[in-house]
Amino acid sequence: MKFTKRRALAAGAFAVTAAVLLAACSTAEEPTTESGEALTEVKLQLQWLPQGQFAGYFAAADQGYFEEEGLDVEIIPSGGDIVPQDALANGDVDYAVAWVPKVLGSIEQGANLTDIAQIFQKSGTLQVSWADSGIDSVADFEGKKIGSWGFGNEWEIFAAMAAEGLDSSTVQIITQDFNMNAFLQGDIDAAQAMTYNEYAQLLESTDPDTGELYQPSDFNVISYEDTVGAMLQDAIWADTERLDSDEDYQETTVKFLKAVVKGWIYSAENPEGAAEGTVAAGSGWGPSHELWMVNETNKLIWPAENGIGVIDEAAWDRTVEGAISAVNETGASPITTAPPATAWSNDWIMQALEELEAEGVDTTGSSFAPIDVTLLEGGN
Numbered sequence: 357m358k359f360t361k362r363r364a365l366a367a368g369a370f371a372v373t374a375a376v377l378l379a380a381c382s383t384a385e386e387p388t389t390e391s392g393e394a395l396t397e398v399k400l401q402l403q404w405l406p407q408g409q410f411a412g413y414f415a416a417a418d419q420g421y422f423e424e425e426g427l428d429v430e431i432i433p434s435g436g437d438i439v440p441q442d443a444l445a446n447g448d449v450d451y452a453v454a455w456v457p458k459v460l461g462s463i464e465q466g467a468n469l470t471d472i473a474q475i476f477q478k479s480g481t482l483q484v485s486w487a488d489s490g491i492d493s494v495a496d497f498e499g500k501k502i503g504s505w506g507f508g509n510e511w512e513i514f515a516a517m518a519a520e521g522l523d524s525s526t527v528q529i530i531t532q533d534f535n536m537n538a539f540l541q542g543d544i545d546a547a548q549a550m551t552y553n554e555y556a557q558l559l560e561s562t563d564p565d566t567g568e569l570y571q572p573s574d575f576n577v578i579s580y581e582d583t584v585g586a587m588l589q590d591a592i593w594a595d596t597e598r599l600d601s602d603e604d605y606q607e608t609t610v611k612f613l614k615a616v617v618k619g620w621i622y623s624a625e626n627p628e629g630a631a632e633g634t635v636a637a638g639s640g641w642g643p644s645h646e647l648w649m650v651n652e653t654n655k656l657i658w659p660a661e662n663g664i665g666v667i668d669e670a671a672w673d674r675t676v677e678g679a680i681s682a683v684n685e686t687g688a689s690p691i692t693t694a695p696p697a698t699a700w701s702n703d704w705i706m707q708a709l710e711e712l713e714a715e716g717v718d719t720t721g722s723s724f725a726p727i728d729v730t731l732l733e734g735g736n
Contacts, residue, residue: 387428395428396608399449401440405433406637408649409552409590410453411630412475412657416619418633425611433638436507441467444593450605451612456588456672457679458508461690463699468596471700473613473665473708474672475620476590476656479581481512482555484539485546487574494583495520503532503544511690513548515678516585524685536561546578552652556645560731569733585682587675589656592616592665596698606704613708617664617719624654624724645735651726658721665705672700 387395402410413431416422422429432449434440440452441459445467456471463469483502485491491500494516504510510529517527530544536557539547549555555577563570580586592613598605623630631647639646657664679690709719 393426395423395426396604396611398422398427398429398451398608398612399432400429400612401432401438401443401449401452402434403440403452403454403590405435405639406431406634407553407639407641408631408634408646408651409550409653411623411627411634411650411653412616412620413453414619414633414637415622415626415630416615418636419619419622421615421618421622422612425615427608427611427615429612429615431637441469441593444469444595447595450595450608452593453590454593455508456591456675457511457682457690459591459593460676460679460695460699461508463695464691464693468698469593470596470599470698471591471667472594472599472609472703473592473616473705474588474667474700475592475616475665476588476653477660477668477671478656479512479579479586479589480551480652480656481509481580481589482549482551483513483546483578483580484536484549484555484558485576485578487576489545489576491546491576491578494522494578494585497522497527497546499526499528500545501528501530501543503530503538503547505532505534505548508690509548510684511679511682512580512583512585512587514585514682514684515587516580516583518681518683519584523683529685551579551655552649556648556652556731556735560645560733560735562733569731584674585678586671587678588667588671591667594704599701599704609704610707610711613665613705614712617708617712618717620657620664621717621719621721623650624658624721627651627654627727642732642735644730644732648729648731648735651729654724655726658724660720663705663709663719664721665709667700667702667705 417429440454441462443449444452459469490496497517504513532538532548536547536554538544558570561570594609627647627650631650635646676694683689712719
């Protein structure tokens with residue numbers, strides 16, 4: 357059958373009309389489950405753009421785990437234009453993902469927030485130098501150009517330096533973009549990198565001397581997890597006052613955490629599917645880079661001896677001590693005193709884990725094993 361111009365116009369008009377009607381219906385009706393029950397709308401603020409670092413949240417949405425808990429969750433990315441803890445403190449969102457030392461600074465400035473689930477149990481921050489640089493430890497930073505992103509990502513560097521008696525008078529801190537270009541061009545001696553992102557950028561880059569991809573043997577890697585500067589990173593934060601007084605928020609919090617835990621379990625068991633999910637959500641990374649990112653992120657979470665998301669008090673105290681000791685090149689520290697007891701609580705994640713365990717869910721990932729990922733040039 358010929359699809360004439362007139363028919364095309366008629367079909368287009370019908371499509372527009374249908375779209376308008378659907379839009380009107382969607383704004384007039386609340387989201388519901390398959391059984392017709394209304395879903396509770398929730399807003400989650402991420403601290404960066406969609407990528408494997410947040411695979412568990414996107415998996416919870418894609419696999420229907422949020423909906424199973426009666427939630428309609430909007431995942432809101434940030435490209436640095438939104439400070440997650442500020443959005444939460446201002447009431448713009450219900451929960452936020454952010455690094456602990458960054459939020460501790462906001463709490464000291466008056467934000468009333470609580471860490472309700474410590475998703476990352478380890479620091480993923482590295483300082484990477486060339487294999488022949490002589491930079492084998494933080495003590496070797498003296499007299500060197502050390503790259504740092506700033507924006508609150510630098511406190512592990514300064515905490516580790518403080519433990520070695522180093523400061524900005526002995527170490528030159530160079531502002532680094534969120535890539536490895538300055539390092540590859542020789543402008544800095546050691547670059548800040550995350551295990552799941554910038555380090556992969558190096559390994560998917562071509563060595564101009566050999567024409568082959570760089571190898572781990574080309575670099576010295578200092579992991580801040582192995583230093584006294586190690587700090588807790590991606591955590592889920594909630595509004596402290598609402599946790600204290602709003603029963604609906606309390607109930608939603610447990611449901612939200614249950615779905616998130618199932619999302620991270622899916623990511624651990626299906627890293628390829630989780631990587632595809634973050635690409636579909638808008639990640640700009642290539643497929644091999646994204647799979648690397650999911651795999652490395654899983655390593656920061658699993659196995660979780662005490663249960664995923666449970667806050668280890670010793671790690672919390674270490675983070676607080678490091679944040680107090682860290683002093684940047686302007687003489688500032690993220691915090692000057694220990695935060696209030698309300699800054700963290702295991703109450704909500706423990707409720708979520710107990711309910712999941714009663715359903716037969718393994719929340720420790722005792723059998724977790726990372727996969728082998730081959731990075732391709734450019735992360736493609």
